[in-house]
Amino acid sequence: MSVATREGEAKPACLSLLRPEMALKLAHRPSRARMRAPLPMSTERKTLDQRAQMSDIERLRHSCAHIMATAILRLWPDAQFAYGPPIENGFYYDFQMQHRITPDDFEKIEAEMKKISKENQKFEWKGISREDAKAMAESGRLGGLSERPGNPSIFKLDLIDKIPEGEQISCFQNGDFIDLCAGPHVGYSGKCKNVKLTSVSASFYMGDETKASLQRVYGTAFESKEELEAHFVRLEEAKKRDHRKLGKELKLFHIDEDVGQGLILWTPNGAILRQELQNFISEELRKQGYSQVFTPHIGKLSLYKTSGHFPYYKDSQFAAIVENDDLAKVIHEGCGCGEVMARLGGISAKLRQQLNDRAGKEVVSEENVLPDDQLLDGFMLKPMNCPHHIKIFDSQPRSYRELPVRLAEFGTVYRWEQSGELNGLTRVRGFTQDDAHLFCTEDQVAAEVLGCLSLVKIVLNTLGMTDYRVRVGLRDPDSSKFTGNPEQWDKAEEACRAAAATLGVPFTEEPGEAAFYGPKIDFVIKDVIGREWQLGTVQVDYVLPVRFDLSYIGSDNKSHRPVMIHRAPFGSMERFCGVLIEHFAGHFPTARQSPLHARPRRERSYCRWSLCPPC
């Protein structure tokens, strides 16, 4: 059974709960305004030409950054400024000073900024020689209101050194404030009156963790008061769609401190949502000839040593689980913690030999080898499903007639994410991938990649999620990170490129973004506040079949190496549901027969949201 969509494509029966008129309406919902999404600090300098192309609003915001710096200096003259670019919806300036800015200071700074705007200071460009620039920085004059003996402009000095020889060095002056700056700026500070400071945070100089820690104040600025107000209205609207807020209101999921950070408890309502999606994808998988499998949540360390995930990715995995008797033994032997860790991380000489032989070169160095009686094995919460699926493929001899073998599982994996990076459903420590691994011949790669992509496209189109882009991750030829032989890479990259081109959506090729084992295609979806989330992914892999010594018998009755394709159209159920909640703003497409609807009066508060969710 299928229903028509506006694209005229058949809609899978498993989304039978989708009311066509609702789907249509939702698909046309305009994407909400983007909240401040800081542009990643580019490690490459912009050329003067690129700078000259700054749009009017970027000019205004950049000037606002200078005005904010001026205001901060009037209040705290010791401040040392680093970097103050315009960003989407606003600007920031990074600086270092004794006083720690808190949001309570914003009012003071804004008041000072307003004064500066009223003073209508002229922004004046001055070309200066490298020597003069350095002298001004030494005296503390650059990024200051006056000379500041004993307080040289340290960051400006560094920035001057980064300006290539022969390039014009310039500064801009407004009032007493002189800053090293290539511009461009607005003519007068009077233009910068619709400004509001939004947040303060820490940053690192040049985005480098090892460099100085700076304070960063963010602000937003627009040409008119109306636009500024509209911006804050949009932010409010975006907040209402936040999946964490809706998740609580609609009782979709719960995160409990006692269970742990980043570990999702799916409550009955959320389980309905997730189950519908799983049914939907299961149906598509069945159509495309996948086989469903189930595998356990843990596996032995040696499995991940063979795959190469341990200890290479050790920092982003949960620690090993050591069996009681083994633990008692090492305690009895008086092992220190460091020694236990080393014994867990070691690899046997035999396994090292096997891996190196299979790869035809040294992929595991001798320093990781420990004598067998020193090795301590344990288990690990699985950080990915591939090794388990590989073992299923390898559990019996395979003929080319069976290929491609497509093994699918809603596989739950666990990864150790930094605490500051956790975010509702979109960044978690335990999540379920709609994972599958395809084992195919070299010649089947292109067709299989194409099949995977069409699956992702069906999923996204069915749900009306059209604000996405496609990223083809290619290898960086200069990097040693990428293993495998160049011809295979070329072939796989070409297959990915060609497959992406058939999608009919813009895609970018990004050298250096490939996984170490092969090229990949990612679907990146923008959420309601402009953050991009990588959801679906398709990756070609030539490495794991080698490490696990996989083979099949070809028509020539000889053994051949299969190619693996990893793919997950949703990415993870958690992240996808998070993005989906915001996409639909909680107005999930449901039909009359949906369990979300038929609720007795007693549970009025419960059914309310499915009929008339909070707007």
Added chain:
RNA sequence: GCUGUUGUAGCUCAGUGGUAGAGCACGUCCUUGGUAAGGACGAGGUCGAGGGUUCAAAUCCCUCCAACAGCUCCA
């Protein structure tokens, strides 16, 4: 992990050193031919955890934990 902010009832929040509060939600009863109806009464809190200062701490100080924003990272 780093910087900052926040943490009080199921939810949203008020409460600046002196007996723990409001609205909504919840329970019982009454009213009411109807989809967030009205009324009466009621229940619900070691004020994130632990320590300290004080005659006295939700409130001041310290240490943790967690959430949020940003940075950094992300197979």
